[in-house]
Amino acid sequence: MSRVLGPTKTAMLITDVGLLLYWAVVFAGLIPPEYAYRDYTNPILSDWNHSFVPLDLAASLTGLASLCARAAQRPLMTVSLTLTSTAGLQAIAFWALRGDFTLAWWLPNLFLLLFPLPALVVLARGGERAPVSR
Template identity: 80%
Template sequence: MNRVLGPTKIAMLVTDVGFLLYWAIAFARLIPPEFAYKDYTNPILSDWNFSFVALDLAASATGLASLCRTSGGRTLMTVSLTLTSTAGLQAIAFWALRGDFSLTWWLPNLFLLLFPIPALIALTCQPAGETAR
């Protein structure tokens, strides 16, 4: 299980800090229009983007807490990885429904969707008799 969780913890740290940086930049309106996807001056796309704030911040908070704790860390990690994967799935579903297949949005969101899965399997499918840490 540690072979899965070691790389996952690194990915979590990068992702959780990335979430915090992204939202700080987004709230400060520092993303230049030429780097924003499509047209974030469109209120619907802007609202869609900001609808992820609570989900991303909850994933980040539980993920960073899981990396700093031993007691309850496994549960926090499971919650964080589930929220992160959900955020990726939600974004992929949105762009798929719109028929929009830009790699600049699909690749990072596929990463968010997929990187937690091996660790979630390892965390939830522990051998019989092994206690949760």
């Protein structure tokens, strides 16, 4: 397995399954609103949190598909990693604009923003030609 893409695949699997579980738990009502986002009485923040559903699902589903695909692995991985990083950036930008630097929000979103970047550089350069899992 490749030096960059191997660890990235592991991070993708954990992240993609984690995002799907997070939304399943949120929609099942198992996370009290005060833990889902900071100002749970503010419907705008609730809507903001839920606005990530399409982005997170697209990132997770393309990521999981890339881990199972052979022929389309590179393009699916590129799309998934780009969407994942975008989700992290979107959240970080929002909390920065609000002046809210709570580590509970920043750490997972910095992870989402940053972990895809090394693999995206490798994929964009066309390096590590055969990231197909065996």
